[in-house]
Amino acid sequence: MAKKQDFLSKTKRFEKHGLICQTCGDTISHVQVVRTEKSAKTDAWRFNQNFVAVCKCNEKEVYA
Numbered sequence: 001m002a003k004k005q006d007f008l009s010k011t012k013r014f015e016k017h018g019l020i021c022q023t024c025g026d027t028i029s030h031v032q033v034v035r036t037e038k039s040a041k042t043d044a045w046r047f048n049q050n051f052v053a054v055c056k057c058n059e060k061e062v063y064a
């Protein structure tokens with residue numbers, strides 16, 4: 001039962017568009033952030049992709 005509730009809450013969250021941040025009241029959008037990192041071992045560039053929730057609270061940090 002607990003497992004089923006977990007699944008339902010996650011699904012709901014995923015389908016819910018236009019979430020509002022309770023801190024700044026701005027709409028939260030999900031942005032794909034790709035960072036390149038150079039591996040010290042192989043000397044090759046690696047790409048790290050992350051989806052980040054962005055609102056007015058952290059947009060300056062994300063887009064910096």
Ligand SMILES: [Zn+2]
Pocket residue numbers: 021022023024025026055056057058
């Ligand atoms: Zn916010």
